[in-house]
Amino acid sequence: MPLPTFSTLGAGPLVLLLHGSGGGFRSFAPQVETLASLGWRAVAWDMPGYGYSAPIEPYTFKGLAERCMALIEALVPGGGAVTLVGQGMGGMVAQEVTLRRPDRVGRLVLAATAAAVEPCDAYAACITRCLDELDTDADMERIAAGVVARLSGPQALPEGLQLARFCQAQVRAATWRRALAAMLGFDRRAALAHIAVPTLLLAGAHDAVTPPAVLRAMAVAIKGSALVELPGVGHLPHLEAPDAFDRALLDFLRGAQPARVH
Numbered sequence: 001m002p003l004p005t006f007s008t009l010g011a012g013p014l015v016l017l018l019h020g021s022g023g024g025f026r027s028f029a030p031q032v033e034t035l036a037s038l039g040w041r042a043v044a045w046d047m048p049g050y051g052y053s054a055p056i057e058p059y060t061f062k063g064l065a066e067r068c069m070a071l072i073e074a075l076v077p078g079g080g081a082v083t084l085v086g087q088g089m090g091g092m093v094a095q096e097v098t099l100r101r102p103d104r105v106g107r108l109v110l111a112a113t114a115a116a117v118e119p120c121d122a123y124a125a126c127i128t129r130c131l132d133e134l135d136t137d138a139d140m141e142r143i144a145a146g147v148v149a150r151l152s153g154p155q156a157l158p159e160g161l162q163l164a165r166f167c168q169a170q171v172r173a174a175t176w177r178r179a180l181a182a183m184l185g186f187d188r189r190a191a192l193a194h195i196a197v198p199t200l201l202l203a204g205a206h207d208a209v210t211p212p213a214v215l216r217a218m219a220v221a222i223k224g225s226a227l228v229e230l231p232g233v234g235h236l237p238h239l240e241a242p243d244a245f246d247r248a249l250l251d252f253l254r255g256a257q258p259a260r261v262h
Contacts, residue, residue, distance in 0.1 A: 003074055004053040004067050006045040010036025013083070014075060015253070017044040018068070020088025020112075020236075021179040022147060022168040024050050029163065030242035031085070031249065038250065045071060047093070049175035059178040061186060065096040072097075072104050081106030083253065087238055088113055088210075089179060095188050098195055108195065109249060111202040112235045114210050115218050116187035126150075126209045127180045134177055144168035152240055153206030155232025160239035192221035199225040200252040202245065204233040226252075 007025045009032050017028040025044040035042035048067050049055035056063040072082055084105050086094030091113025098105045117123045133143050144165045152161055199222050203215035212229050219227040228248045233240035 001056075001067070001070075002054055003071055004045045004048055005051055006043050006071065007032065008041060008043045009033070010039070010041045012039045012041050013253075014041045014043060015083045015085060016068075016072065016075070017042065018084065018086040018090030018093050019044070019047065019050075019167075020090050021176060021183065022144075022164075022171060023087070023090070024167045024170055026163065027087070027167045028085075028238060030160075031238060031246060034242075034246045034250070040253070043071075043075060047090070047179070049178065050171060055175065055178075059182050061092060061096045061182060064093045064182075065100055068093055068097050069101050069104065072101075076104075079103070083107040083109065085109040085111070085249065086113060087111040088235065089183055092183065092186050092188070095192075095195070098197060099188065099191050102195075102197060105197050107253065108197050108199040109202065109252065110199065110215070110218065111245070112204055112207055112210050112215075112237055114186075114214050115189045115192055115221070117183050117185075118187075122211065123209050124184060127183055130180055131177065134173055138173040140171060140173055140176070141169040148236070151207075151209065151235040153204055153232050153234035156234065156236070156240035157242065160236070160242060164236050164239045189221070192218060193223065195222045195225075198252075200248065201225060201227045202237055202248060203227065203229045204235060204237045204240065205229050205231045206233060207235045207237075209235045 019027040028044040032042040046053040084094040091110040201215045203212040219225045
């Protein structure tokens with residue numbers, strides 16, 4: 001199977017950026033530019049089925065992690081660790097990769113994500129609503145406006161929301177349906193204690209899908225991890241507040257430790 005497609009910019013230690021279910025490689029455009037300008041090689045993939053990346057069958061986190069690991073092997077042949085940054089569903093893929101191949105992950109950043117989607121939690125409710133919208137009207141441009149409005153916080157950068165709507169609208173309806181369905185079965189809570197790499201968790205203060213309490217519980221379970229809460233934003237902090245997001249990310253990459261969660 002061909003490798004997933006990706007964009008890359010810069011030279012230096014590799015940071016691999018994994019978008020959420022409503023995204024694509026452009027979702028991390030602000031971070032790609034920032035990282036590349038400051039001495040990192042930033043790579044943003046298109047998850048299988050997104051953009052020009054070949055789909056996988058079945059569409060599971062095991063398969064997504066395998067495709068991500070194949071990309072890492074191709075980008076850093078012969079071994080060596082990368083930094084994984086994942087938002088939303090991308091954060092779930094990042095957890096899966098880290099647990100399966102800890103030797104290839106040097107640092108881990110989990111943004112606005114969860115370790116599980118339970119039947120009655122806010123994440124499951126969001127997914128169910130999106131699936132219902134697909135059943136009613138699969139026009140992704142119309143869907144994108146409502147989804148981004150629901151996910152974002154009161155102080156979100158308008159330009160960031162514009163990019164979020166564009167990325168969501170580019171996702172094929174069939175792919176989005178499969179991605180949403182895959183998340184409904186995700187549960188890695190019991191394995192969080194096995195994550196032993198330096199880990200940063202980023203939460204949007206107004207995130208109704210993965211509230212700060214969800215990220216805080218993950219931070220408690222991952223030994224030595226740290227949590228940063230970004231004010232005024234929701235589920236898309238990398239686009240809603242890219243400057244604040246990038247500051248926290250860069251501090252972490254440079255070895256600074258935010259307030260640790262005990």
